[in-house]
Amino acid sequence: MPNKRNNNGLHDIIGLVLLSLSLLLFAALFSFNKEDLASVKLPPNAQTHNWVGPAGAMIANFCFFTFGAAAFLLPFLIFVTALGFLFSGLEFFRRRWIWSIILVLSSSCILEIHNKIFPHALQSYLNAPSPGGIVGIWLNDGIFRFFGIIGATIILATLYLISLMSLSNCMLQEWIQWIVSLFKRRTDEADLYQEKLEKRKQELEQQARELEEEIRKTGLG
Secondary structure, three states, X not given: OXXXXXXXXXXXXXXXXXXXXXXXXXXXXXXXXXXXXXXXOOOOOOOOOOOOHHHHHHHHHHXXXXXXXXXXXXXXXXXXXXXXXXXXXXXXXXXXXXXXXXXXXXXXXXXXXXXXXXOHHHHHHHOOOOOOHHHHHHHHHHOHHHHHHHHHHHHHHHHHHHHHHHHHOOOHHHHHHHHHHHHHHHHHHHHHHHHHHHHHHHHHHHHHHHHHHHHHHHHHO
């Protein structure tokens, strides 16, 4: 019992630390302004735009340089990992950290492979060497360029989906069933709406005929 309580206490501490880290990283990434950095603008902004101050600007710059736009996934993945330490019902998140890494890496590489579809303004805003960061460049040059754009996209999309399923503790069959049920519900709603419109149309036509009949009778009278 003491060991279990100690473990729970340690998990709570780790969870709170990760939760705080995810919030700080979220604030740093989503308020990033490269002109807060002396390496970009000298002197840098007189008033730091980053919500976590100069330290937040440097941390965000490192994340964007490393992972590109895929860095935006980091605070959310750290957040769900924190939930795994804080709540026993979500403890499976603690064991899925490897899939979080694969998700970020595959995202970086996909962004790099398809970098031409992204405007240069994105790369400039992130102050990154490419939309997928230096990791995306390394993975593409070292591995995925041998599979071509289509082959690499299929492989990376598969890894991406497997990572999402593993992180959400959801089976592919359940995802497909959910999508099918959602589509069926939308279709049923559309059919029901069409039936209501048709019924209303018939009611209006009936009212119009009755009104014409009433007018005809009144005219004859």
